[in-house]
Amino acid sequence: MMNESSVKQNKPDIAKQLLVRNDSSLSITFIGTGSAFTKKFYQNNALVVKGADHVLIDCGTRTPEALAMLGLSVTDVHNYLITHSHADHIGGLEEVMLLNRYVARQKPTMIAPQAYRRFLWKHSLKGGASYNERVDGKFLRFDDLWNVIDTVPVAGADRELCEARLGSIKFAMFRTKHIPDSAPSWRSSSPSYGVMIDDRILFTSDTRYDPELLEFLDDRYAIEAIFHDCQLYTGGVHASLDELAGLPAAIKAKTRLMHFGDAVENHVEKAAAQGFKGFVRQGEPYIFP
16 A cells, blocks of 8 residues: 655655656556545545546545645646545545635636536535635636536447547546445436546446446456455445455456455455455556556
C-alpha cells in the first residue's frame, strides 16, 4: 500500500508521472482503493492517463486529501468522470468546484450522461455550490462551474451503454446494479455506472454481484483487465469476495479487486487461492501498453 514517507519525499516526480505519459500506453493509478468508510485507504477512485490526457474517475470526500499526499491539488486535475452519487464518489466535488472557480479561475470538465448530470446537480451539488454568488441575477448553475463532455448512446446496446472521448482516451459507460439492495436489476436501480476504458479495461465502480453484466461486457469487448468492486463480507449493495469466487476462472485471472475495507490484509491469501490477480494497490500505476 502507499508508503507515506516515500511519497512525501518524491512529490514533484510522482505528480508529473501521474498526469502525463511520454508514450502511448494507458496508465491507471488508484488515488484511493477503499470502501466508503475505510480509515486506511481513502476512497476508491482511479486516475486514467494516456499521453497528455487525463481523467479522474470519481472524487470522494477524502480524494482531495489523497491527491495532496501525492503532491497534487484538485485544480491540477482538469477532467472528471463521475459514476454515481454516494459521498465516497462525489464528496470532493464541492472543493473541486469552489477552488477552481475562486482560486484557479478555471472550469474543470465532467464526463457523465446528461440525465445523470441533472440528477447529480439537483440532489447533491447544488446546495453547496449554487448559492455562493449571483450571475446576471441568478444563482450559479451547473454550467457556470463545469465544462461537459456529453456521452453518446450506443444504438441497440443494453445497459444504457453510452460512449465519450477525451483526447486519446475512449470511455464507455454502462448502468450497474448497485442501490437499493432490493432492486432486482439495473433497470430498477438508482443511476450508477461502470466504465470501459479504451474498449479493453473494465472498471466496474460500485455494483452488486452481477454475472450478467460481465457476460454482456465480455461478449462485446476484448477485455484485458478488470478492476472489480469487492466487499469483504456478503450482503448489502456491493459484490462480495465469496460471491465473486463463483465467476469463471478466465474472468478471475484478469481481475483485480478494489473498494475494500480496512481488514483487506486478512483476505489476500484467500483471494489468491480463488484465482484473482489480487487487491489493487494505492498510488501504484497499472500500465497497459
